[in-house]
Amino acid sequence: MRRFTFLKGQATLNDFIVIEDHHGMQDLSPSFVQQLCDRRGGIGADGLLRVVRAQHVKDWQGDPELWFMDYRNSDGSVAEMCGNGLRLFARHLMNEQLVPSGRFSVATRAGVKEVRIARGGLISVDVGRPRTSPEPVTVNHGGSEWEATVVDVGNPHAVAFVDASELSALDLSRQPTWSPEATFPDGANVEFVHETEPGRISMRVHERGSGETMSCGTGVVAAAAAYQQRTGHSGQVVVTVPGGELTVDVEGAHAWLTGPAVIHMRGEYWA
Template structure:
């Protein structure tokens, strides 16, 4: 049985278990992550964030002194990037005194280096790196229907579907996983369903390895960028409402995602043997 110190945080109710692992001593396997993220048997979360020095991550080839965000989905699978997770990660580093408040900080992720900053009003914003929209659409199926979807890469894969009305969006049963083209997405995909309104975008998401979540930062960015292309406009800022709140996407030479991120608890947990194998 291993004992771990943890924190718990969320960004627009997309929640995470956070572990600070200065010396790369915590061994995370699939059962351990799944147990920690279990909402009844463990702590509960949509994913897990481990903070470790980048030089201790074998696959990292960049600056060894950066903090590395080792992100895992709730089922224990490894993911390249998580927008809300990175904002919570930066908030955690700030509250632990591991970065300088208000100063932009580079963070290593499996999708490359991203920059995070805690703004004076408490909002956390992060750079999203290169976002790639594919010219050819794909398809998504759900509940007996098929939709055309835009393929977007935000360091991780997304398929964005635009619906006609908020009623359609609200009535989706996202306890059921959408279908997708496995040739286009061999490692799975995050599927966003969105509606355009005069007030901005409204979105729900089914995240691979998790299910429906209250928010998805990279999904919000994918949806905003897909919308901007479809309208042939490039507004400075797009507001996206998700079940857990509201986020802002700033478009330009660099894309930024901004919104609230909070750490709500700290504690110690004993991981049972079945969760540590």
Template structure:
């Protein structure tokens, strides 16, 4: 039996179990992650955020003293980045006295992310460079094939524009081009509401449909900018609203994207985890 210090938080209702593991002693297995994230037998969450010193992460080549967000999907698989998760992660660091703010560096598998705690309670993340592929791809849902835009936000996305996101059945995973996405993909379906304003639903790899996806909103803003122009986007998700600002390069690319939205940590305690047999 292991006792772990945990918390739970969410960003636009994309929810996470947070595991404090300062010195890398916990090392949760995929089975542990699935147990903690199970909504019936565990704490419930779309993923797990392990709070660990970056020096404990072998593949990390940056400052070993920063805090590293070791993100796992609910199925136990490792993911490169989580936009809502990094906001919740930073909120947790501040509330636990592990960081002072307002500017907080966070290590991720997609590189160092700089997070700013704003006076209005919102949290802004410099998501860095966003890569939009010139070659379209395709996704299929319910037997309907759609053209999609491939976007890299440190993790893979396929963005498809549709007339109305409400009737889509996301109880089953969309199909996608496995050659273009060998590690799987987050698929966003997007409805244009007005200039600079879109609505989206998302099927996240390793999870299923979630109430929000932070990196997904950045991917959507990047794809919308490519399709319609504009550097400021309001992205509505089932769990709320995120604002994405895009800074362009001289050649029209995306130098960086800034994501702003809420982050809440609302449950704290200890959990006992059975040793695997």
């Protein structure tokens, strides 16, 4: 029987299992990750974060001594980035004194990301400058369709702007589709956004590999980027998601995502 220690936490109610595997010894097969993330048969989470030294990650070419955020969706698939996951990963590194200060770097499949502890214990992470595409995509869901903005935040997003009534009525237990299909050959996160007032938006999201979640950090950044492109707004964007509130600040080539992240528990899992 397999036994190991895990931690559990959340960042704006986007919840994750954290597994320490500093030397890359754990075999995290897709089926095992699915089992862990199952909310009835396992621990239950939107995804899993493996804490490992970068030197033990296949194909990593950067600094071998960095901590690497090895992120898996709840369906067992590997993802390039996760903004909320990165904040929780950083919280864990701070809690366990695995980093020497409140400013440090974390390796991810989307490159090296900078972290800094912000006001009131909030955590800010630099997810890089989101890249919007001039070519729109059409998102289809529930018999309706919207023209959406394609945004790359190290992972793929489609951001559709909807009315307030549409936002609340969406059934995101089903995955939205898009056309042309070739725009996202490996799937995408789809954000539905409504402007509540200048500089403030509300958002719901269907995440690739996880379904609807209470929050999506990279999705928040993608939504803010699409909002700025759509409206010309150049300042901070406050984004309300079902799990809470996050802010996005663009500083040159850097988009900083700021919000809470909390570790709630530590336990043992037997499988």
